[in-house]
Amino acid sequence: MTKLRLAIVGAGPAGIYAADILLKSERNFDVSIDLFDHLPAPYGLVRYGVAPDHPRIKGIITALRDVLDRGDIRIFGNVRFGEDLTLDDLKKHYNAVIFATGAVRDADLGIPGIELEGSYGAAEFVSWYDGHPDYPREWPLEARSVAVIGNGNVALDVARVLAKHADDLLPTEIPANVYDGLADSPVTDVHVFGRRGPTSVKFTPLELRELGELRDVDMIVHDEDFDYDDAARAAVAGNKQVFVIDKVLQQWRQREVGQASRRLHLHFFAKPLEVLDDGNGRVGAIRYERTAPDGEGGVVGTGEIREIPIEALYRAVGYFGSSLPGIPFDKRFGVIPNHEGQVLVRDKETGESRQLYGVYATGWIKRGPVGLIGHTKSDAMETVRHLINDLGNWWRPESPSEESVVELLESRGIRYTDLDGWHRLDEHELALGTDAQRTRIKVVPRDEMVDISRAELSA
Template identity: 55%
Template sequence: MPRPLRVAIVGSGPAGIYAADALLKSEVAAEPGVSIDIFERMPAPFGLIRYGVAPDHPRIKGIITALHQVLDKPQIRLFGNVDYGTDIGLDDLRAFYDGVIFATGAMADRALSIPGIDLDGSYGAADFVSWYDGHPDVPRTWPLEAEKVAVLGVGNVALDIARVLAKTADELLPTEIPPNVYEGLKANRAKEIHVFGRRGPAQAKFSPMELRELDHSPNIEVIVNPEDIDYDEGSIATRRGNKQADMVAKTLENWAIRDVGDRPHKLFLHFFESPVEVLGEDGKVVGLRTERTELDGTGNVKGAGTFKTWDVSAVYRAVGYLSDKLPKLPWDIDSGTVPDEGGRVMQESGEHLQSTYVTGWIRRGPVGLIGHTKGDANETVSNLLDDYANGRLHTPATPAPEAVDAFLAERDIRFTTWDGWYRLDAAEKALGEPEGRERVKIVEREDMLRASGA
């Protein structure tokens, strides 16, 4: 009887778990079967959902329920706290598996090349998100002395940052934030948050629901300048062809015509303001300089030649995430992705790197919503299965599942398991119970390993 198809997936975020789900739903899963091992560098699974989504987004975090059901399948094993490139390499994986799928996502900040961006008080969105999401590998404190703050970017991450900065710590306390984050936010002095977009309302990348949520806090007054509501032919075409863009524009229009209320924290959404310089004094941020832009008829903008200085003492850039380069894989430095065709990793020679695949943001860049990675995973898995059916996968030297356990034990690598996640999950829920909270996230890696029984 032929053995099951053995597949390794590197990364346990939505992209990796969707790939596992696609494998389990394939015809191959019935005969001869599939055996999937997921490797995750964090002690806990779920990637972006756990460490990239704001804690006050329970609806999005609810996606974990669906991902959880996939990882519960007996054909899947989880190896947490195992770092690709350090603890295990591509040659090691090829020794154990017929195919390897990389789904490592993107957690670093894309650069913004304007003067002053490296000043003290200028931060990347990814670093701040990692802090308030309790990532074990970042500092436990965050400087929140600025009373006036700029956020550069008009995507959902920019909204998350602006909302977390504008809310009170007590508003966020019912969520899963750990004690160090609560204490840090209690000391937050921000009273004015300014979000800047280079283009207009029709080009904003907000999701309609995430945008409307800004206005739900009793402490946040959302303000839009009526002069920023402007459309050209390209913008009108965008609204007609994209329901979400139209809903976002309508929400912004409604906010622009209403009277400003008296909620204590002001959150300004600015459009047609292109950041050109972060201003500094004694090495610290003291302001932001922007150039006014105007629509060019196509939905794009051009500089109007007029500039404005904004009184802010902290700047957060939310201009996109960037993936880390993966050892032993080809790399496109401009896009920050692994070159591929249909999920097949492609070498400079134009040849497919045998048995090696990518899905999610490491494949196509950090664009789209979480659910969009499902179609991406389906395509990658379809091509892997096509290669399997046509004999194009290599044959691993030691495909037995126990060989992986022996390899990790021989290297003295402490790893967590799916059963370990259940233990960590229970420990976090127990921490939240006395306070009437669903959970309190455990932050320290050693504490996570201990709670998981690594």
């Protein structure tokens, strides 16, 4: 019987779901799957892109763990594609590869002043407070007044973590250095800006409700933002999620404010125009244009310009994919060009696209950073279907044995981690949490993660 040796690059939800769906699919061949990830631990953005005070969302890890713990998928962590393992290596040992590398860097925001000191990407801040091993352990939290640009869940996560008192994060798996940094933060005001109105936001009701539950933080909304047009009223009446979001915001309008030590301001109909210099090369204020409904669900500029003094700014306008060595990449959209997961390469002479046999994509690197877990599963199903049907075009590896990949990594001195290693690291972090009467305390330094995973940590 034919056997498919499949490599999947990326051990987050997209990669794990693709592996699981393939193993459960109807097929007339055997399957052997190896997952590779540049991080020593699996789960991708679920571990390093979700705020630590979201235990319900992190419950996704339980489902992913169940897939991995079946034992029919191998994991090789701490392996960098393009450095430790190349496309030529994969062709030598596998019949095909699926790239599930996600989108982890910040999308650009092209307004003047965005490059000033004190202006940050939200993705970098999220990686810091989630204990990502490849980011500095320190973060400059010196601002009293902060702006967050964006009206999606990441924007609310960033705003919530900035406004929340650090002690209220102690029950979570927040790393010690992150707690220390947030505890010393002098912040008093966090301003969130979105160019559309309250009925057009991209965050979920759950995210919004959690903002209103912050201790000693006033929620500030402005009556002028709730003069709805017919399109907005129709959205409230016809969409349950919009209805709940509107209900929460309307309740906040009735709250008494003025007693809390911190304030979280929501500014709708506010289009950022420029970040102003404080005279010393640092963020000093944000200038924005007041917008208004256009009658069709969108907005138009009013010409009214406003400014709010700030000392730091976070742009949370989306994630963007990163290119991979030897793999086609669409620089405009930050994705691997593909047709339903089949990677495409453009012919330099004719300009026409053709399928790059043996190479596939799934998740955010396939479709861009939009959608939730359900979209990720349907993405994987689509990609896997094409992979199965493309049997006649698979690579024909010269060394397809499972042992050959291990031998290759070891010959190169790659200190890779495996599933047993993840279990060791997981148990170690849980034990650290138990000792501190917390759920978990993440190990942050990469070398320490690898040492623990490989049982090489010195006593």
